[in-house]
Amino acid sequence: MNKTGSTCTVTPSGGKDDSAAVMDAFKQCGKDGNIEITEGNFNIGKVMDVLNLQNCAISIRGKLTWSDDIQYWLRNSISVTYAGRSTAWRLGGNNFSIRGHGQALFDGNGQKWYDQNRNNSNQNGRPISLTLWQAKNVFVDGIIWRQPQFWHTFIAHSQNITMTNLDMNATSNSQWSTVNTDGTDTWNSKDVFIANWTVTCGDDCISIKGNSTNIYVKNVTCHESGAMCIGSLGNPSTTPDYVDNVLFEDITAIHSSNAAWIKTYPGVGHVHNVTFRNIKFTDVNQPIYVSPCIYSYSNCDASRLKIRDITWENITGTSRYNVAAGIHCSGAAPCENLRFSGIDIKPKNGGQAQFLCSGFDKEKSGLGCTGTCPGNWPQQLKGNH
Known part of the structure; x- marks a missing residue:
């Protein structure tokens, strides 16, 4: 030196x-x-x-x-x-x-x-x-x-x-x-x-964990990954985790596990004002996923970690199986103001895409839910639903 x-x-x-x-x-x-x-x-x-x-x-x-x-x-x-x-x-x-x-x-x-x-x-x-x-x-x-x-x-x-x-x-x-x-x-x-x-x-390609505020992610290409993720949050369950004001924009995910998703433990805190915009993907296992009980898949409806004001806009591509979205919000803290527009997800092997929804106002969401999502819905799928 x-x-x-x-x-x-x-x-x-x-x-x-x-x-x-x-x-x-x-x-x-x-x-x-x-x-x-x-x-x-x-x-x-x-x-x-x-x-x-x-x-x-x-x-x-x-x-x-x-x-x-x-x-x-x-x-x-x-x-x-x-x-x-x-x-x-x-x-x-x-x-x-x-x-x-x-x-x-x-x-x-x-x-x-x-x-x-x-x-x-x-x-x-x-x-x-x-x-x-x-x-x-x-x-x-x-x-x-x-x-x-x-x-x-x-x-x-x-x-x-x-x-x-x-x-x-x-x-x-x-x-x-x-x-x-x-x-x-x-x-x-x-x-x-x-x-x-x-x-x-x-x-995870980009993961936003607890007490993160004002995060802007733009023009990222992710291969073999979890792409854009909020979480994990809420562990330990006694420590509040907060995520506010996050924008993911102009993202490409290729042969990945997920694309635009939120994962929490049954904890306390909130996820507020998150936008997934212009997300394009090819061969993604479960593109849109929300879970209040990640990994254990138990105690799912006891979580008090509130998820609200979340937007998915222009989410397009092919899913590995026929489930395009699996969204389960906690019974103790139902999601509020989930908004979807420009959602165009097609199973890569054909068939009708399934959108499974629980714990939020489906009628106002714009998603067009096709069924309910159990609390123990897995993060990764192994076949069609």
């Missing part, structure tokens, strides 16, 4: 662990400075935690490869509180940018993680690639992810975040699936703008 004035330049060591040099650059130039990570191959063998960035411009043109020392990461990855999750790299502070110029490549050595996880669910210590934590006024642009360890990104306790032109891909090359390699999740954050992403992942 070389410092000239207020600029710190990091060049590859040629095979050694470069994380100390990167951290040195953050320490010396993270305030009122510039950090340049040049072209070349960088090895990242240690956690990187920087929470005091201030008026800093970060430029990355190289490839950063995280080590496959799984035991190290399980022991040392940094807690991000949410659901016992942790991260390999945490950045926070005020007024900073990370520009990848379409060259920066983050390689998480994810195949090692997918294979050792053997299709099991979340593993404590399995790290999120990059977390924005207590970050304010941040711009992230032009970064490529390949084979992340876990979620690609996480936005937590942050405000005024813009993330554009990102390319993410988690694809397993073995018998074991990637399991929970979300594109991004927001939590306890507000004023987030996401645009021009291409994501291939094994779970």
Whole structure:
């Protein structure tokens, strides 16, 4: 690492662990400075935690490869509180940018993680690639992810975040699936703008979790994913979760599990003012889905987490089976003001699309419900209804 004035330049060591040099650059130039990570191959063998960035411009043109020392990461990855999750790299502070110029490549050595996880669910210590934590006024642009360890990104306790032109891909090359390699999740954050992403992942493409406000997602293409998702929310059931003012717009989902959906546990809080607009998809298992009892499929009508003022507008494409929508709202807190227009979903193998509805005013919704939706309706279908 070389410092000239207020600029710190990091060049590859040629095979050694470069994380100390990167951290040195953050320490010396993270305030009122510039950090340049040049072209070349960088090895990242240690956690990187920087929470005091201030008026800093970060430029990355190289490839950063995280080590496959799984035991190290399980022991040392940094807690991000949410659901016992942790991260390999945490950045926070005020007024900073990370520009990848379409060259920066983050390689998480994810195949090692997918294979050792053997299709099991979340593993404590399995790290999120990059977390924005207590970050304010941040711009992230032009970064490529390949084979992340876990979620690609996480936005937590942050405000005024813009993330554009990102390319993410988690694809397993073995018998074991990637399991929970979300594109991004927001939590306890507000004023987030996401645009021009291409994501291939094994779970939610964009997931809006508890206490997220003013989120705008535009022009995102999702492959093999859950596409646009509110949730999960409401766990633990005693802690209120709120989601307000979310717009998903101009989204494409290809061969995915869901497209435009809301999932909560039987909890408390609310989901208010969410719009899914101009969502196009091909071969999606269950495009529109709402559940108050995700995963357990029990106690569904006891949830007091209110879902209201939700709009699905111009939702078009092909469903894998004949169910286009499965919507069950809690009996204890029926959904209010669900609105549908421009819904054109056709089963890819022909037949009549089914729209299953329970727990909201069907007559005023504009959906044209064809039947009722049980509380234990599954998130993923295995055939026609």
